[in-house]
Amino acid sequence: MGTVVALAGQVGGAKLADGLYRLRGRDLAVIVNTGDDYQHLGLDFSPDLDTMLYMLAGIASPAAGWEPENETRAAQGMLKKLGGPDRPPLGDKSLATALLRTQGLADERRLTEITLDFCRALGVQARVLPMSDDPVRTQVITDDGAVSYHEYFTEMGCGPAARSLQYNGAADARISDEVLEALHASDLEAIVICPANPFHVIRPILEVGGMRQLLKERGVPIVAITPIVGGKALKGSAGKMMSELGREPSARGAASEYLRLIDGFMIDRQDFALVESVRSLGIQVAVAQTVMRSPDERVALARAVLDFARSIREKKAAEVE
Amino acid sequence: MGTVVALAGQVGGAKLADGLYRLRGRDLAVIVNTGDDYQHLGLDFSPDLDTMLYMLAGIASPAAGWEPENETRAAQGMLKKLGGPDRPPLGDKSLATALLRTQGLADERRLTEITLDFCRALGVQARVLPMSDDPVRTQVITDDGAVSYHEYFTEMGCGPAARSLQYNGAADARISDEVLEALHASDLEAIVICPANPFHVIRPILEVGGMRQLLKERGVPIVAITPIVGGKALKGSAGKMMSELGREPSARGAASEYLRLIDGFMIDRQDFALVESVRSLGIQVAVAQTVMRSPDERVALARAVLDFARSIREKKAAEVE
Numbered sequence: 001m002g003t004v005v006a007l008a009g010q011v012g013g014a015k016l017a018d019g020l021y022r023l024r025g026r027d028l029a030v031i032v033n034t035g036d037d038y039q040h041l042g043l044d045f046s047p048d049l050d051t052m053l054y055m056l057a058g059i060a061s062p063a064a065g066w067e068p069e070n071e072t073r074a075a076q077g078m079l080k081k082l083g084g085p086d087r088p089p090l091g092d093k094s095l096a097t098a099l100l101r102t103q104g105l106a107d108e109r110r111l112t113e114i115t116l117d118f119c120r121a122l123g124v125q126a127r128v129l130p131m132s133d134d135p136v137r138t139q140v141i142t143d144d145g146a147v148s149y150h151e152y153f154t155e156m157g158c159g160p161a162a163r164s165l166q167y168n169g170a171a172d173a174r175i176s177d178e179v180l181e182a183l184h185a186s187d188l189e190a191i192v193i194c195p196a197n198p199f200h201v202i203r204p205i206l207e208v209g210g211m212r213q214l215l216k217e218r219g220v221p222i223v224a225i226t227p228i229v230g231g232k233a234l235k236g237s238a239g240k241m242m243s244e245l246g247r248e249p250s251a252r253g254a255a256s257e258y259l260r261l262i263d264g265f266m267i268d269r270q271d272f273a274l275v276e277s278v279r280s281l282g283i284q285v286a287v288a289q290t291v292m293r294s295p296d297e298r299v300a301l302a303r304a305v306l307d308f309a310r311s312i313r314e315k316k317a318a319e320v321e
Numbered sequence: 322m323g324t325v326v327a328l329a330g331q332v333g334g335a336k337l338a339d340g341l342y343r344l345r346g347r348d349l350a351v352i353v354n355t356g357d358d359y360q361h362l363g364l365d366f367s368p369d370l371d372t373m374l375y376m377l378a379g380i381a382s383p384a385a386g387w388e389p390e391n392e393t394r395a396a397q398g399m400l401k402k403l404g405g406p407d408r409p410p411l412g413d414k415s416l417a418t419a420l421l422r423t424q425g426l427a428d429e430r431r432l433t434e435i436t437l438d439f440c441r442a443l444g445v446q447a448r449v450l451p452m453s454d455d456p457v458r459t460q461v462i463t464d465d466g467a468v469s470y471h472e473y474f475t476e477m478g479c480g481p482a483a484r485s486l487q488y489n490g491a492a493d494a495r496i497s498d499e500v501l502e503a504l505h506a507s508d509l510e511a512i513v514i515c516p517a518n519p520f521h522v523i524r525p526i527l528e529v530g531g532m533r534q535l536l537k538e539r540g541v542p543i544v545a546i547t548p549i550v551g552g553k554a555l556k557g558s559a560g561k562m563m564s565e566l567g568r569e570p571s572a573r574g575a576a577s578e579y580l581r582l583i584d585g586f587m588i589d590r591q592d593f594a595l596v597e598s599v600r601s602l603g604i605q606v607a608v609a610q611t612v613m614r615s616p617d618e619r620v621a622l623a624r625a626v627l628d629f630a631r632s633i634r635e636k637k638a639a640e641v642e
Contacts, residue, residue, distance in 0.1 A: 042424045059402075072395045078417035081380075083442030092413045096399035099416075103363045121404030 001027065002187035004278070004306070006194055006246045009033035009048035009201035011065035013194035014055035015292045019302030020192065021056050021126045022295070028126040029182035030056075033130075033174035033196075034111070035138035035167060035204030038150035040088060041079075043098040044105055047150075048201065049130060050097050068093040088154040095193060109226060112176045116196055127182060131205040132173035138200050139166050148199045158237040161244040165199050170207035175214065183214055190309035191215055193224035195290060197238040198257040199245065221312040222262045223305060225290055226251040229268040253280050266290065266305060284312055322348065323508035326625070327515055330354035330369035330522035332386035334515035335376035335614045337546060340623030341513065342377050342447045343616070349447040349505035351377075354517075355432070356452075356459035356488060356525030359471035361409060362400075364419040365426055368386040368471075369522065370436055370451060371418050378443035379496040389414040393483060433497045448503060452526045453494035459521050460487050467600040470521045481559040486520050491528035496535065506537055511630035512536055514545035516611060518559040519578040520566065533582060543583045546611055547572040550589040573599050580604070584633045587611065587626060605633055 001024070008017045008030050017030045035046045047066060054060035054068050061069045071091035080086040097118070106113035110133040119128050138148040142160035149165075152158060183191075193202055202224075206212045215222060228251050232239040242249040249258065251267040255278050258265070264284040267274055272287055279285045288304040289297065322345070329338045329351050338351045354369045368387060375381035375389050382390045392412035401407040419440070425435035430618065431454040441447050447498040461473040463481035470486075473479060504512075514523055523545075527533045536543060549572050553560040563570040576599050585605040588595055589612065599606045609625040610618065 004494035041420050042427055043420075068399065072393060072413070074393045074413035075396065075417040075420070078389065079421060081442065082418060082421050082439050084421045090417075092393070093399035095413075095416065095420075096396040096405070099362050099364075099396070099401060100400060100403050100405045106363055118403050121402065222511035249522070 002189035003027040003029065003185045004190050004192060005181070005182050005185075005188060006030045006192040007205050008052065008194035008196060009036070009204055009205075010196045011051055012227060012292075013048075013196035013201065014052045014060070014065065015298050016192070016194040016301055016305070017052060017126075018055045018295070019292070019298030019300070021124075022299050023302050023306070024126075026125040029129055029179075030126060030133050031129050031179055031182070031205055033131060033201045033204050034300075035136045035170070035311075036149045037135070037137070037202060038148060040090070040098075041085070042102070043095070044102045045094075045098050046101065046111070046115075046130070049128065050094065053097075053115070053118055053122060053124065056119075056124045056126055056128065059122070065211060066283070070144075070293045074165075088150075096221075110176070112178050116178070127178065129176065129178050129182065131179070132208050132265050133176050134169060134173035136167055136169045136173050136204055136208065138204050139168060140200070141166065142185070153237075157242065162241050164245065165203070167204045167207040170204060171195060171209050175208060175210060178182050180214075183218055186224075188218065188220050190220055191218065191222040192305055192309070193222065193258065193262065194226040195225040197227060197233070197241065198254055199241055203257070206261070216261060221264060221309040221316070223264040223286075223309050223312065224255070224258045224262045225266045225301070225305060226254050226268060226271070228254045229290060230270045250263075250274065252281070255281055255283065263316075264308055266308055284308075284315075286311075323510035324348040324503070324506045325511050326503050326509060327351045327513040328523055328526050329373065329515035329517060330357070330526075331517040332372055332376075333548060333613075334369075334517040334522065335373045335381070335386065336619050337513070337515040337622055337626070338373060338447075339376045339616070340619030340621070341626075342445075343498070343620050344623050344627070345447075347446040350500075351447060352450050352452050352500055352503070354452060354522045354525050355440060356457045356491070357474075357521060358456070358458070359469060361411070362442055364416070366415075366419050366453070367422065367432070367436075370432075371415065371450065373449050374418075374436070374439055374443060374445065377440075377445045377447055377449065380443070381579045387515075388412050396516065401510055409471075431497070433499050437499070438439070447536075448499065450497065450499050450503065452496075452500070452532070453529050454497050455490060455494035457488055457490045457494050457525055457529065459525050460489060461521070462487065474558075479561065483520075483562050485529055485566065486524070488525045488528040491525060492530050494529045496529055496531060501535075504539055509539065509541050510634070511541055511627060513541065513542065513626055513630070514542045514579065514583065516546040516548040518548060518554070518562065519575055520559075524578070525612045526583070527582070536580060542585065542630040542637070543635065544585040544587060544607075544630050545576070545579045546587045546622070546626060547575050547589060547592070549575045550611060551591045571595065573583045573602070574603065576602055584637075585629055587629060605629075605636075607632075 288309040
């Protein structure tokens with residue numbers, strides 16, 4: 001068995017990454033979206049990195065996967081009492097993560113180093129890697145102008161229609177040595193695009209200067225898992241955003257976002273009827289239960305994904321012969 | 322009734338300030354020591370300011386007066402889990418106060434403005450005023466060199482002998498307009514030096530450039546309350562520090578620290594035998610129960626202090642006639 005690289009963000013992405021981690025341990029590297037990072041109260045928050053860390057460390061809240069279990073809000077209550085902001089919601093443990101990250105950055109340590117230190121401290125053997133050490137800020141363009149995704153989500157509740165998105169800083173962001181090393185591993189067997197909003201989770205990763213090219217030229221199977229099941233996203237704004245952006249809010253629409261990049265696309269068994277339609281895009285299709293309601297289901301999906309990648313690799317090898 | 326200015330720090334000082342506040346409300350201004358302020362995790366902590374705020378707002382922990390009631394330590398636990406520092410102790414609510422202060426300072430607001438905003442938000446009508454908006458850092462000189470008071474207290478448990486103290490930045494620190502205004506109030510009737518360690522709480526205030534002169538020339542009675550009862554400090558390091566510094570660890574020794582500044586010194590009734598000895602220093606002496614075990618006892622002591630100041634004022638007036 002070789003190594004696996006996953007591209008991820010959000011809770012759904014972290015769940016599949018956790019399934020892969022339970023199968024592969026230290027042979028997994030996860031490249032995580034940082035386009036939704038934001039500053040609040042002078043602190044640096046990296047929601048997708050933290051979601052991933054908590055999930056892989058086994059300390060994510062079962063109810064709210066983006067924060068640690070048994071999260072409390074004492075600091076938030078005090079902030080309000082002192083006349084400070086009471087939004088966005090701020091957990092005490094989440095605050096500690098942001099505090100240490102902010103201090104690390106102030107000490108001129110790279111986000112990647114800080115995140116790998118967190119991995120070590122939490123006993124996470126996989127490498128959780130920011131997509132870049134340089135800041136990328138995803139903005140949603142609405143009829144009233146551009147807002148950060150963070151503001152769009154927490155302040156506007158994803159209300160205004162998204163007309164387009166932009167990824168400020170992505171083109172100039174450098175791929176870190178750690179990401180390069182993971183992608184250049186001689187025993188790399190698959191690149192997995194986890195189920196997550198294509199526009200503000202996966203696309204920012206792909207927009208980092210040279211990333212798309214690097215992935216394509218690597219020559220290992222790239223498989224993506226649908227974030228849309230039965231015409232809607234399980235959670236989050238993917239379906240709504242796809243409609244607003246003029247995309248078909250379906251597994252086929254999601255697959256279309258990754259054309260000319262992926263070799264295979266995995267759809268949910270609920271969408272079995274879409275197999276031919278997705279295949280007609282010129283990519284291989286697999287069907288599985290993509291909804292993960294338990295750690296066992298994360299592992300089952302991860303196994304299906306790796307099997308799918310292997311079948312693609314074997315088919316490629318057969319074609320070459 | 323006129324206005325009152327108190328000089329204070331630590332829990333004992335805050336207790337007497339609370340007694341004065343219960344009697345005088347908005348007619349009280351408290352000048353608070355900031356020489357023990359410190360940075361931790363990139364945040365600005367002002368322990369004496371916060372102790373005062375929580376006490377006057379009625380939200381101080383009864384058991385640990387320097388922090389808010391029902392304090393929790395979730396962030397601290399997470400910091401440790403993430404490989405961060407687990408000292409000094411860090412409460413979630415206390416963290417919120419430091420966060421807002423740090424953000425205010427980063428926004429180039431003055432510490433005084435930030436603190437008065439906290440007063441308003443907490444419904445505290447008295448003015449809690451930092452001794453200066455400029456940083457002053459008290460250091461304890463030990464046989465092994467100079468350490469910040471914060472480090473001496475939290476890291477060394479006040480273990481090493483104090484050979485002397487220095488107040489870095491004090492001479493160049495400016496008295497704020499708010500402190501000037503409080504001290505220049507035409508109806509100022511007394512200046513009260515609250516019971517607290519003379520060396521690292523009261524002395525830093527007096528060392529702020531021009532402060533001692535300003536207090537002396539103001540012409541209203543200055544009364545100090547003993548921090549030492551029966552030969553020892555109720556809490557804290559005052560007694561030990563006095564011995565190490567070659568002072569007599571007694572109410573008389575404490576009074577000696579304020580010679581050529583105060584008009585009157587109040588000792589505890591346990592130390593009644595010391596009345597003549599303190600009086601021989603050339604200051605007036607009053608006796609009261611200085612130990613405050615309840616809000617009522619804070620008010621009783623505050624009343625005794627203001628009565629003492631009035632008697633001094635009347636005596637002065639009689640001498641002039």
